[in-house]
Amino acid sequence: MNAIAALSPYSSSLGKSNIERHTLSVLVDNEPGVLARVVGLFSGRGYNIESLTVAEVAHGEHLSRITIVTAGTPEVIEQISHQLERIVPIHKVTDLSMQDKVIERELAMIKVHGTGDHRSEALRLAEAFRAKVIDATIESFIFELTGSPTKIDDFVELMRPIGLVEVSRTGVAAITRGAQGM
Amino acid sequence: MSKQMTGAEMIVEALKDQGVDTIFGYPGGAVLPIYDALFQQETVQHVLVRHEQGAAHAAEGYARSTGKVGVLLVTSGPGATNAITGLTDALLDSIPLVCLTGQVPTHLIGSDAFQECDTVGITRHCTKHNYLVRSIEDLPRILHEAFYVARSGRPGPVVVDLPKDVQFALGLYQGPLNIQHKTYQPKLKGDIDRIREAVAMMAKAKRPVFYTGGGVINSGPRASTLLRELVAMTGFPITSTLMGLGSYPASGDNWLGMLGMHGTYEANHTMHDCDLMIAVGARFDDRITGRLDAFSPGSKKIHIDIDPSSINKNVKVDMSIVGDCAHVLEDMISVWRAEGHKTDDAALGAWWKQIDHWRARKSLAYRASASTIKPQYAVQRLYELTKDRDTYITTEVGQHQMWAAQHYHFEEPNRWMTSGGLGTMGYGLPAAIGVQMAHPKSLVIDIAGEASILMNMQEMSTAVQYRLPVKIFILNNEYMGMVRQWQELLHGGRYSQSYSEALPDFVKLAEAYGGKGIRCSDPEDLDRAILEMIDYPGPVIFDCIVAKEENCFPMIPSGKAHNEMILAELSDDAGVEIGSIIDEKGKMLV
Ligand SMILES: Cc1ncc(C[n+]2csc(CCOP(=O)(O)OP(=O)(O)O)c2C)c(N)n1
Ligand SMILES: [Mg+2]
Numbered sequence: 001m002n003a004i005a006a007l008s009p010y011s012s013s014l015g016k017s018n019i020e021r022h023t024l025s026v027l028v029d030n031e032p033g034v035l036a037r038v039v040g041l042f043s044g045r046g047y048n049i050e051s052l053t054v055a056e057v058a059h060g061e062h063l064s065r066i067t068i069v070t071a072g073t074p075e076v077i078e079q080i081s082h083q084l085e086r087i088v089p090i091h092k093v094t095d096l097s098m099q100d101k102v103i104e105r106e107l108a109m110i111k112v113h114g115t116g117d118h119r120s121e122a123l124r125l126a127e128a129f130r131a132k133v134i135d136a137t138i139e140s141f142i143f144e145l146t147g148s149p150t151k152i153d154d155f156v157e158l159m160r161p162i163g164l165v166e167v168s169r170t171g172v173a174a175i176t177r178g179a180q181g182m
Numbered sequence: 183m184s185k186q187m188t189g190a191e192m193i194v195e196a197l198k199d200q201g202v203d204t205i206f207g208y209p210g211g212a213v214l215p216i217y218d219a220l221f222q223q224e225t226v227q228h229v230l231v232r233h234e235q236g237a238a239h240a241a242e243g244y245a246r247s248t249g250k251v252g253v254l255l256v257t258s259g260p261g262a263t264n265a266i267t268g269l270t271d272a273l274l275d276s277i278p279l280v281c282l283t284g285q286v287p288t289h290l291i292g293s294d295a296f297q298e299c300d301t302v303g304i305t306r307h308c309t310k311h312n313y314l315v316r317s318i319e320d321l322p323r324i325l326h327e328a329f330y331v332a333r334s335g336r337p338g339p340v341v342v343d344l345p346k347d348v349q350f351a352l353g354l355y356q357g358p359l360n361i362q363h364k365t366y367q368p369k370l371k372g373d374i375d376r377i378r379e380a381v382a383m384m385a386k387a388k389r390p391v392f393y394t395g396g397g398v399i400n401s402g403p404r405a406s407t408l409l410r411e412l413v414a415m416t417g418f419p420i421t422s423t424l425m426g427l428g429s430y431p432a433s434g435d436n437w438l439g440m441l442g443m444h445g446t447y448e449a450n451h452t453m454h455d456c457d458l459m460i461a462v463g464a465r466f467d468d469r470i471t472g473r474l475d476a477f478s479p480g481s482k483k484i485h486i487d488i489d490p491s492s493i494n495k496n497v498k499v500d501m502s503i504v505g506d507c508a509h510v511l512e513d514m515i516s517v518w519r520a521e522g523h524k525t526d527d528a529a530l531g532a533w534w535k536q537i538d539h540w541r542a543r544k545s546l547a548y549r550a551s552a553s554t555i556k557p558q559y560a561v562q563r564l565y566e567l568t569k570d571r572d573t574y575i576t577t578e579v580g581q582h583q584m585w586a587a588q589h590y591h592f593e594e595p596n597r598w599m600t601s602g603g604l605g606t607m608g609y610g611l612p613a614a615i616g617v618q619m620a621h622p623k624s625l626v627i628d629i630a631g632e633a634s635i636l637m638n639m640q641e642m643s644t645a646v647q648y649r650l651p652v653k654i655f656i657l658n659n660e661y662m663g664m665v666r667q668w669q670e671l672l673h674g675g676r677y678s679q680s681y682s683e684a685l686p687d688f689v690k691l692a693e694a695y696g697g698k699g700i701r702c703s704d705p706e707d708l709d710r711a712i713l714e715m716i717d718y719p720g721p722v723i724f725d726c727i728v729a730k731e732e733n734c735f736p737m738i739p740s741g742k743a744h745n746e747m748i749l750a751e752l753s754d755d756a757g758v759e760i761g762s763i764i765d766e767k768g769k770m771l772v
Contacts, residue, residue: 029365032314033302044307075494082491088311088331088366 021050021071022097023104023174024081025182029089030056030064037087038066047080048072051106051149051171063091069149069172094182101177107170108152109134110143114163122162129155140165184356189318189349190215193282196325197226199357202253204229204244204619206237210257212284212297215349229619229648232640234261236612238268239638242277243616246599247574249402251278251332252616258284259297262343263304267606269339270308274603275425276400278337280328281309287347288316301343310338315345318353326358335368336489337400368488372505372513380460380484380501381517387458388529389481389536390418393441393470396425396602397463397487399595401507405429406595408511409462415518416525419537421449423464424587425602432591438537439546442470443738444584447545447747448537450736453478454744455536461485463507466496467603468771476743486510545736545749546588555705557582557657557728561589561629564655567712572624574617576600578610578634581663581734586629608637611654615641618650625653625716632658632725633682642695645721653715654723656688659730667733672769692723703727741768 028034035054042049050069057065070080077095084093096102110131112122115138126133126143129151135142145155149172156167176182187195193216197205206229209217220228231237234256241252252272256265262283272279286295302314311331313324324342332340384390392413398405406429413420413436420430421441430437439446441453450472453459459481464470471477474496483499485492486507493502503510548558561582575590576599577583583600592598599617601609610628618626628635635656645652665680689699698718702711702725715722735750741764 032316033306036303037306040306075498079491079495082489082493086489086491089364091365 018073019071020074020077020097021069022077022095023102023172024068024070024084025094025096025174026066026068026084027091027182028064028066029091030062031089034064034087034089035066037089038068038084041083041087042068042070042080045079045083047076053171053173067172067174092182096174096176099176102174103177104148104172104174105146106149106152106172107144107146108156109168110145110156110159111140111165111167112143112159112163113140113165115139118162122159125155125158125162131155184354186352187355188215188219189321189344189351189353190219192321192353192355193325193344193349194219194223194226195355196322196358197253200251200326200329202226202251205253205255206231206240206244206616207255208234208237208257208261210261210284210297212258212286212346213255213261213282213344213349215346216255216282216284216344228255229615229644231612231615232643233638234264235267235608236615236638236641236644238265238279238281239271239606239609239612240616240619240641241279241281242268242272242275242609243576243599243613244620245277245279245616246399246613247596247617248620249596251280251329253280253282255282256284257297258286258301259299262299262301266304266308267604269305269341271601271604271606271609272339273308273310275601276337276396277339278332279339280332281339281341283341283343284349285314285343285345288345289347291345301341305341308339309341312341312343314343315348318348318351321348321353322356327363329358330363331366334366336397369504370488370506370509372486372503372510374513374517376501376503377510377513378517378521380503381514381521381523383458383482383484383501384416384418384460384518385523385525387418388526389455389457389533390416390460390530391438391452391456391458392418392420392430392460392462393422393453393464394420394426394429394462395423395464397465398426398429398507399463401463401488403595405463405506405508405511408508408515410434412511412515412518415515417530418460418525419452419534421445421452423467423470423602424600426464427587427598428592428595431593433593440587443472444588444734444736445738446588447543447736447749448540450738450744450747451540452537456481459483461487461499462511463487465492468496471496472738473741473743478744543749545747548732548735548750551729552705554729555703555708555726557585557659557732558589559705560655560657560708560726560728561585563708564627564629564712565590567709568625568627568716571716572621573597574599574614574621574624574626576610576613576617576626576628578628578630578637579605579607579664580631580634581659581667581732582629582631582634582657584664584734585657590629607631607634611635611638611645611652612641614652614654615644615648615650618645618652619648626651627653627655630654630656631663632656632660632685632688633662636686639691642692642697642721642723646696650721651719652721654721655715656723656725657728658685658688658725659728659732660685661730663732664734666731670733671739672764688723688725692721695721697721697723699723699725701725701727739764739768740771741765
């Protein structure tokens with residue numbers, strides 16, 4: 001979005017100082033092409049996607065939940081919500097960042113190469129972050145870590161000097177606290 | 183209700199059940215079963231166009247002039263891709279269409295089969311919604327849903343992609359059940375508290391203006407009636423976008439003319455200086471607002487629209503009412519009456535005085551000529567000679583389109599078909615064909631440019647085949663005039679590729695198609711020639727030779743505000759270089 005907003009003289013986000021990060025939860029009919037509609041909307045209108053997760057949440061009813069982390073000015077975020085609501089098979093769009101208590105979680109698998117001191121350092125840090133070892137060889141580990149995106153970022157940064165090989169992340173899933181649903 | 187039949191038969195059955203009497207199309211391998219089913223019935227008439235883009239615009243013209251859903255039928259691959267421009271046009275102008283496309287059999291999808299293309303993929307971005315029908319069980323529901331989605335809420339084009347095996351398959355047909363769509367239920371009634379607040383704002387306004395758009399027309403004729411009532415009750419001035427012309431009569435006392443880039447001086451100044459703007463079914467498009475940060479800086483804005491995403495998209499408003507125009511206008515009128523509101527007459531009197539002052543500038547005036555036909559004069563004469571008839575006007579895109587909007591005056595909605603949002607050259611002739619199919623007895627005129635008309639000229643053949651007496655009135659300036667104008671204003675008069683060289687002889691061309699050709703280049707002879715055109719019972723190409731280098735004014739130069747319009751008189755002043763008025767930033771805009 002940033003690149004386009006800066007170029008477009010019509011964009012309401014000309015002053016791009018007040019960019020906010022929002023998590024949107026989108027309940028959709030799980031029909032072919034629905035994900036393409038959502039992703040196409042973001043690319044077509046020049047919005048940002050920081051992360052996107054999707055999975056069916058009610059098999060009987062063919063409902064899927066898409067969680068999108070995006071960034072933009074409040075005006076752009078409002079537009080994104082309304083534009084999403086226009087997509088015919090979308091049931092509901094909730095801006096979770098507008099609710100006060102939102103929990104965000106992400107799962108990551110992190111492969112680290114190392115021997116000797118590096119190995120024990122990696123294990124020590126993993127314990128501090130409560131990461132699980134899900135695979136090990138003489139010279140590598142794979143850690144599984146669940147948490148907020150920033151927690152995963154922090155862990156990945158710590159693993160880098162030790163011997164980070166690769167990271168696979170799921171993207172954010174989010175839900176509000178309390179008894180109420182979306 | 184539910185009967186066993188083939189997919190192709192279901193398609194025809196569904197068209198009948200949806201009240202469709204006319205469809206526009208072009209056959210091909212992937213739709214042969216549907217053409218076979220059409221062959222065996224007489225309820226639905228098929229109009230054979232000459233290019234699938236023509237089918238889409240004809241369906242648009244049919245839809246826009248009737249308020250019904252327009253339908254087109256095209257084959258897979260090139261049939262579908264040829265329809266894309268028309269679908270995009272309908273999306274931008276919110277025209278309800280159902281486009282049936284053939285597709286290769288389901289087992290071949292994805293194999294790069296002959297005439298296969300990913301139609302739902304390609305049209306995802308230029309339709310309101312689209313479907314690939316994978317099984318005969320889904321077909322009846324999808325067909326009826328397609329019509330529902332196309333016409334409900336903010337209308338738009340819907341594609342139904344039909345694999346050939348599904349057309350042959352047997353299944354149970356279901357009529358249009360009163361099914362509630364699972365997810366798509368647009369809100370029609372506006373929030374009554376917001377309406378009350380809006381009405382209170384209106385009663386307090388000192389310098390109000392109604393700014394109305396195509397949404398009023400889409401909402402149906404009742405919306406136009408209610409709009410007229412509300413304008414009469416309040417005495418407020420009213421302007422409209424290109425798409426909204428006719429919802430308020432041009433002869434009405436409160437009419438300011440069209441606003442925007444080529445709108446009138448009084449309409450744009452009223453918008454700029456108002457203290458309350460009431461936007462009804464209009465979307466603050468860039469042709470309307472001009473420079474955004476200088477758009478009507480001192481006003482409070484009320485925005486009525488059925489599409490929540492239109493609100494605060496380009497311009498932040500103070501009061502939004504999401505709902506259908508007719509419903510909201512009706513509630514506004516009853517609230518106004520029930521609460522006994524009165525306008526501030528003293529303030530309104532002063533406001534109208536100011537507006538009359540702007541009107542006195544006569545911004546649509548042009549320098550008349552006795553030797554050459556001025557394009558504005560041609561439209562004025564066309565208007566005078568057709569206004570008392572049952573007339574529908576379509577246009578192509580360019581200067582002639584703007585002159586038509588400025589000098590042809592509309593009294594009723596649904597009489598004016600033009601490509602606003604997409605600005606599609608080649609729209610007017612096929613649209614006229616669609617209009618004429620819906621209104622066989624009416625006078626249907628495409629006000630055209632010599633460049634635009636060549637983009638879908640082949641549809642003349644369709645007009646001749648179906649004996650559609652459409653009139654193509656070409657303002658022939660031998661230039662892509664609008665391009666030439668911008669090159670004059672912005673690019674130092676370097677007319678790169680904008681001269682229409684090697685034009686056909688339009689009179690002979692008309693005759694070659696089996697129609698009539700008329701040429702006129704003498705202002706003295708114009709009325710007679712126009713009457714000859716009107717009186718001819720078949721399709722006519724009228725080659726009206728007009729002044730070649732006339733510019734379309736008034737104009738808000740790109741990147742400028744409503745109160746920085748260029749008027750024709752200024753452009754005539756020696757020494758004023760219009761190119762110098764537009765700054766570098768403005769040149770970046772379109
Ligand atoms: C399909 C398409 N291609 C290009 C354009 C850009 N364009 C806008 S107006 C215009 C010139 C139209 O010329 P003509 O039909 O002769 O109309 P005039 O402006 O001379 O009245 C062009 C090329 C367009 N609007 N549509
Ligand atoms: Mg021309």
